[in-house]
Amino acid sequence: MNASRAARGGDNRDRLLRAAVRAFAERGFHGTTTRDIAAAAGLSPAGVYVHHRSKEELLYQISHSGHERTLAMVRDAVARADTPVDQLRGVVGDFARHHAEENTSARVVNYELAALSPEHVAEIRELRREISNELRELVERGVADGSFDCPRPRIAATAVLSLGVDIARWYREDGDLSPDDLAAAYVDIALRVVGAR
Amino acid sequence: MNASRAARGGDNRDRLLRAAVRAFAERGFHGTTTRDIAAAAGLSPAGVYVHHRSKEELLYQISHSGHERTLAMVRDAVARADTPVDQLRGVVGDFARHHAEENTSARVVNYELAALSPEHVAEIRELRREISNELRELVERGVADGSFDCPRPRIAATAVLSLGVDIARWYREDGDLSPDDLAAAYVDIALRVVGAR
Numbered sequence: 001m002n003a004s005r006a007a008r009g010g011d012n013r014d015r016l017l018r019a020a021v022r023a024f025a026e027r028g029f030h031g032t033t034t035r036d037i038a039a040a041a042g043l044s045p046a047g048v049y050v051h052h053r054s055k056e057e058l059l060y061q062i063s064h065s066g067h068e069r070t071l072a073m074v075r076d077a078v079a080r081a082d083t084p085v086d087q088l089r090g091v092v093g094d095f096a097r098h099h100a101e102e103n104t105s106a107r108v109v110n111y112e113l114a115a116l117s118p119e120h121v122a123e124i125r126e127l128r129r130e131i132s133n134e135l136r137e138l139v140e141r142g143v144a145d146g147s148f149d150c151p152r153p154r155i156a157a158t159a160v161l162s163l164g165v166d167i168a169r170w171y172r173e174d175g176d177l178s179p180d181d182l183a184a185a186y187v188d189i190a191l192r193v194v195g196a197r
Numbered sequence: 198m199n200a201s202r203a204a205r206g207g208d209n210r211d212r213l214l215r216a217a218v219r220a221f222a223e224r225g226f227h228g229t230t231t232r233d234i235a236a237a238a239g240l241s242p243a244g245v246y247v248h249h250r251s252k253e254e255l256l257y258q259i260s261h262s263g264h265e266r267t268l269a270m271v272r273d274a275v276a277r278a279d280t281p282v283d284q285l286r287g288v289v290g291d292f293a294r295h296h297a298e299e300n301t302s303a304r305v306v307n308y309e310l311a312a313l314s315p316e317h318v319a320e321i322r323e324l325r326r327e328i329s330n331e332l333r334e335l336v337e338r339g340v341a342d343g344s345f346d347c348p349r350p351r352i353a354a355t356a357v358l359s360l361g362v363d364i365a366r367w368y369r370e371d372g373d374l375s376p377d378d379l380a381a382a383y384v385d386i387a388l389r390v391v392g393a394r
Binding site: 029150169 | 223224225226227228229307308311348349352353355356359360362363364366367374379382383385386389390392
């Protein structure tokens with residue numbers, strides 16, 4: 001395949017993934033046909049199968065790359081700071097901003113897991129476990145060094161992640177909270193949840 | 198209609214609503230047909246239309262009664278207690294327990310709003326506004342009388358509701374947290390979010 005044909009293939013793949021995100025967010029995985037996605041991407045139904053074996057494969061690509069990016073974002077934020085307080089600030093700020101800015105794809109990533117094949121869902125659950133572990137270990141480090149004071153670190157970590165994920169459900173771009181404003185408020189709330197001193 | 202025929206009609210209506218909740222939770226509104234729901238309820242497709250004009254009407258019934266019950270639950274919890282701290286304990290405890298115990302129907306009630314007709318969605322949004330207002334006013338009362346200390350009461354109220362709603366996404370009956378255990382932990386977390394003294 002020559003370079004321009006390879007580039008066109010990459011463009012089509014990106015267009016398909018974006019069209020699939022919009023369709024799944026609007027009508028759910030089971031309410032979307034491969035034909036809908038192809039039409040929204042300006043391709044023939046056969047054009048979908050050049051890049052993806054099935055509709056489930058498209059959802060898996062979206063879900064897998066979404067979770068990998070989130071895990072990398074959380075690990076970067078932890079690596080950027082030296083203390084549990086500053087690490088929590090970074091993680092919660094980035095996580096909240098992401099779920100506000102990318103709320104459409106975040107809804108697909110978080111609310112359509114049950115539509116994945118058992119093998120794919122197991123793989124995604126492993127990535128989710130790694131994200132949860134980062135948060136839990138961060139809260140536990142803060143409790144251990146006396147920066148945080150909370151009776152149930154695991155539930156506190158769950159609550160902090162849950163607050164961030166649920167932004168994708170309720171956040172609206174046309175509301176009066178910018179992603180940065182929301183991120184700052186949620187950093188303050190997360191520090192309260194873990195009892196930062 | 199004689200009494201036993203009326204009772205049978207009520208039974209069928211309840212069976213249909215329960216079957217619709219399960220189907221919508223499993224495959225989403227757009228991925229579910231009226232035929233699926235009828236089959237799950239042990240009725241003919243025509244039997245659905247005796248009670249509901251359309252699939253959308255079924256979703257509306259589920260959503261409307263779910264939101265009305267939640268609003269009544271929140272108002273009851275506020276009325277039961279005298280101080281903002283005790284009111285918040287009651288509201289958050291009941292809200293969290295409900296979203297754990299009834300997580301399947303809570304997912305349908307909270308994640309399928311976009312599938313409602315414009316008139317129905319407006320009606321449901323009004324009920325949601327009333328639920329949000331109860332929480333916001335409760336936090337504001339606590340700030341006003343000095344029981345709570347938080348810089349942004351409206352965002353704190355949003356976060357407390359959001360924590361409760363998102364339980365329906367992640368809670369599993371076979372996990373190691375009972376609804377009562379989760380409710381108690383979330384009461385503690387909500388008191389932290391509002392800065393209860």
